[in-house]
Amino acid sequence: MTAIKKTANQGTFKYLLIGDTVSNAGDRFQKIAFPLLLYKLTNSATILSLTVVLEIIPQFALSLVLGTILSRCDTKKVLYISVGLAALFTGVVPLLILVKAHYIFYLIVAMALAGVTLVYDITINTVIETLYPKKKLLHYNSILKSARTITKVIAPSIAGVWISAWGYNSIFIFNALSFIFLFYCVSVINFSTGNDRKSDDFHLQELLKGYKEIISSRALIIITIISIFINFMMLGFNSTLIYLLKHILNTNSSSVGIVYSLSGIGSLIGALLMTRVKSTNQTFLFKIMTGFSLILILAFILPLIVLNWQFVGACYLLISMSITCIDVIATTLVQERYGQPLLGFIFSALFVLSTALSPLGSVASTNTMLSFGASGLLIFFLVSSVFTFTISLGGLREIKKEEKNE
Numbered sequence: 001m002t003a004i005k006k007t008a009n010q011g012t013f014k015y016l017l018i019g020d021t022v023s024n025a026g027d028r029f030q031k032i033a034f035p036l037l038l039y040k041l042t043n044s045a046t047i048l049s050l051t052v053v054l055e056i057i058p059q060f061a062l063s064l065v066l067g068t069i070l071s072r073c074d075t076k077k078v079l080y081i082s083v084g085l086a087a088l089f090t091g092v093v094p095l096l097i098l099v100k101a102h103y104i105f106y107l108i109v110a111m112a113l114a115g116v117t118l119v120y121d122i123t124i125n126t127v128i129e130t131l132y133p134k135k136k137l138l139h140y141n142s143i144l145k146s147a148r149t150i151t152k153v154i155a156p157s158i159a160g161v162w163i164s165a166w167g168y169n170s171i172f173i174f175n176a177l178s179f180i181f182l183f184y185c186v187s188v189i190n191f192s193t194g195n196d197r198k199s200d201d202f203h204l205q206e207l208l209k210g211y212k213e214i215i216s217s218r219a220l221i222i223i224t225i226i227s228i229f230i231n232f233m234m235l236g237f238n239s240t241l242i243y244l245l246k247h248i249l250n251t252n253s254s255s256v257g258i259v260y261s262l263s264g265i266g267s268l269i270g271a272l273l274m275t276r277v278k279s280t281n282q283t284f285l286f287k288i289m290t291g292f293s294l295i296l297i298l299a300f301i302l303p304l305i306v307l308n309w310q311f312v313g314a315c316y317l318l319i320s321m322s323i324t325c326i327d328v329i330a331t332t333l334v335q336e337r338y339g340q341p342l343l344g345f346i347f348s349a350l351f352v353l354s355t356a357l358s359p360l361g362s363v364a365s366t367n368t369m370l371s372f373g374a375s376g377l378l379i380f381f382l383v384s385s386v387f388t389f390t391i392s393l394g395g396l397r398e399i400k401k402e403e404k405n406e
Contacts, residue, residue, distance in 0.1 A: 001295055012131060012138060012189050026178030028155035033171040039312050042103050051110050058115030063351045065123055068206045070344030075123060079186045079307050082119040087179035089113050093172040127263025129335040138332040141273035145328050149271050153264035210349030213342060222395035223330050224350060230323050230386045231358035236365030240377060245351040248374060251309040259313040266320030274328045282333060289329050290392040292322040297389055324343035353389040
């Protein structure tokens with residue numbers, strides 16, 4: 001928290017941190033209110049599942065071309081458009097409620113919001129690289145992650161009370177206002193706006209530029225595999241957690257809530273831990289990543305050996321903490337190695353690969369659990385986490401080799 005306070009007094013980042021935190025809080029409230037509203041309107045769990053699938057479509061499509069957009073357009077304009085559209089789409093929801101619109105219009109809004117928020121998130125990752133020297137990137141990434149995690153932890157309880165007291169409309173109005181506030185914060189931030197290549201001819205090969213960059217670097221291949229696998233395992237664990245808690249451990253609902261709350265606390269601890277890391281040497285960062293990969297091995301398999309809901313919660317905290325730290329380090333490593341406009345291509349490619357492959361973790365873990373029970377699930381997470389640890393060790397060796405060659 002001290003790091004956040006210090007950084008809030010440092011000019012440009014103050015506006016980015018405050019604006020992003022306020023809009024993230026509004027977005028978190030909406031992520032809770034939107035499915036509740038849809039369920040109230042349709043009384044259908046199928047529609048809720050369909051919403052999740054539909055949100056992926058614009059995200060996947062936009063991520064294919066976002067690198068090209070960021071390399072050719074003024075980055076600040078991209079932020080203006082994405083944030084402005086987010087405010088517009090969010091502000092439409094109260095009108096839909098007022099006119100009692102068909103639920104299909106809510107699904108369209110959900111898809112649109114998913115797309116523009118993705119554009120904002122990837123663009124901000126490329127902007128941070130232009131604001132600060134490389135040795136400061138881990139620090140600022142960690143602070144931003146800490147602030148976002150705080151809103152993630154406190155939003156559910158606040159949103160529930162808010163909806164009960166003032167209804168759904170107030171949530172969406174607040175979120176629209178939070179995006180307007182973010183729009184203002186973006187307007188006062190000074191940063192490099194990237195390359196303006198409107199006059200260049202577009203070539204389809206540009207869509208593959210991020211993938212080519214990933215393939216051309218062993219270190220980047222390793223970072224990509226680690227990013228995919230930590231999401232792969234996290235989705236797999238999340239998809240089987242309820243079954244483990246309710247079916248195998250017979251845990252009551254309040255205890256299940258505590259377990260999920262511990263996950264948010266773990267993410268916050270991980271982000272705050274990263275703010276205390278002073279060295280940005282890539283070998284040192286890979287050592288930290290490898291250490292957290294080792295923690296993941298124990299945290300994923302021990303809940304299936306020690307069948308106790310409190311122990312499951314403690315391990316879930318460790319999983320969330322470790323994955324948050326690995327995620328922050330991976331983002332920083334990419335930012336340190338590349339600048340604009342390549343960052344837009346690379347982060348877009350990473351998102352596509354993660355979106356395409358990570359959900360397989362949910363499918364694989366669920367089928368393993370249903371077919372082989374807890375013992376099969378134990379083997380699944382053991383193999384996955386050991387593989388991630390091995391890849392991290394390989395990355396550490398690769399970085400050391402690069403430093404020797406330099």
